[in-house]
Amino acid sequence: MSDIVAIGVTGAAGRMGRSVIQAVLADPRARLAGGCEAPGHPAVGTPIRDPGSGQTTGLDINATPESLFAASDVVIDFTAPAASTRHAALAAETGTALVIGTTGLGPAEQAAIAAAAARAPILVAANFSLGINLLLALTRLAAARLGPDYDLEVLDFHHRHKKDAPSGTALALLRAAAEGRGLAPEAALAALAADRDGVRKPGALGFAVLRGGDVVGEHSVILAGEGERLELTHRASDRTVFARGALAAARWLAGRPPGLYSMADVLGLETLGG
Numbered sequence: 001m002s003d004i005v006a007i008g009v010t011g012a013a014g015r016m017g018r019s020v021i022q023a024v025l026a027d028p029r030a031r032l033a034g035g036c037e038a039p040g041h042p043a044v045g046t047p048i049r050d051p052g053s054g055q056t057t058g059l060d061i062n063a064t065p066e067s068l069f070a071a072s073d074v075v076i077d078f079t080a081p082a083a084s085t086r087h088a089a090l091a092a093e094t095g096t097a098l099v100i101g102t103t104g105l106g107p108a109e110q111a112a113i114a115a116a117a118a119r120a121p122i123l124v125a126a127n128f129s130l131g132i133n134l135l136l137a138l139t140r141l142a143a144a145r146l147g148p149d150y151d152l153e154v155l156d157f158h159h160r161h162k163k164d165a166p167s168g169t170a171l172a173l174l175r176a177a178a179e180g181r182g183l184a185p186e187a188a189l190a191a192l193a194a195d196r197d198g199v200r201k202p203g204a205l206g207f208a209v210l211r212g213g214d215v216v217g218e219h220s221v222i223l224a225g226e227g228e229r230l231e232l233t234h235r236a237s238d239r240t241v242f243a244r245g246a247l248a249a250a251r252w253l254a255g256r257p258p259g260l261y262s263m264a265d266v267l268g269l270e271t272l273g274g
């Protein structure tokens with residue numbers, strides 16, 4: 001494999017797909033291998049242009065992910081849960097590396113992606129920003145140090161088109177908080193859904209969701225105790241932060257052995273706050 005990584009983009013006409021294409025075209029260490037869209041999408045058959053300059057790339061959006069995977073060293077996927085699961089199976093069939101940013105993946109979809117990662121390197125992240133990945137580590141630390149006397153709420157605010165709620169990042173923050181409290185993350189998330197009514201149980205985790213306008217993504221972790229409150233907040237002002245992070249993850253993933261990777265592996269954050 002040369003030093004220049006060939007990147008394929010699924011969901012090429014979507015908000016994130018376009019942002020990833022712009023990031024790839026701006027990076028001399030990467031080359032755009034192609035882009036695909038859902039069959040029947042109006043963008044299929046149209047030229048891929050640089051969303052920044054409007055210049056054509058000589059490539060057209062197709063509806064054949066098979067050819068995209070064959071042409072790419074790494075595919076970057078911000079689409080929808082069913083599509084990402086299908087793309088993970090294609091990664092396993094072709095051995096092509098895959099970076100998945102799609103959120104709202106259910107347990108069966110996560111299991112299918114993990115199974116595909118036995119045959120191809122696959123990296124899944126609910127959020128590719130450096131700040132959020134540091135916030136995950138800080139949340140684990142704060143939940144551990146402040147303990148169950150502090151009620152912990154995760155707040156997420158996103159644009160009106162977002163499909164999943166709470167956000168994948170909010171769920172990742174809740175998992176980090178559960179780990180900090182020494183709870184099994186999936187059991188803590190299940191309890192969360194069941195515990196929304198009535199008086200707050202000591203040490204319970206909670207969340208709130210806001211949707212509206214064009215908000216790119218805001219997350220707060222609030223730890224409220226007797227007489228004090230700690231608030232940790234991250235605001236993404238531009239989705240290029242996710243696209244650049246996904247591209248950095250793709251360059252890191254190229255040529256790795258099969259396995260399921262996370263942004264903590266890319267950023268070396270695993271030990272922080274552990």
Ligand code: NAD
Nearest residue numbers: 011014015016037038078079083101102103126127128242
């Ligand atoms: P979007 O709706 O603008 O784009 C998704 C695109 O995927 C659409 O163009 C759709 O046609 C396409 N698509 C659907 N099925 C497909 C298929 N089978 N093959 C090819 N393309 C297909 O949505 P968006 O705002 O770009 O977000 C996409 C996903 O990324 C969401 O799950 C969102 O939550 C997530 N997201 C993650 C991060 C992160 O950092 N991980 C950041 C932003 C958004």
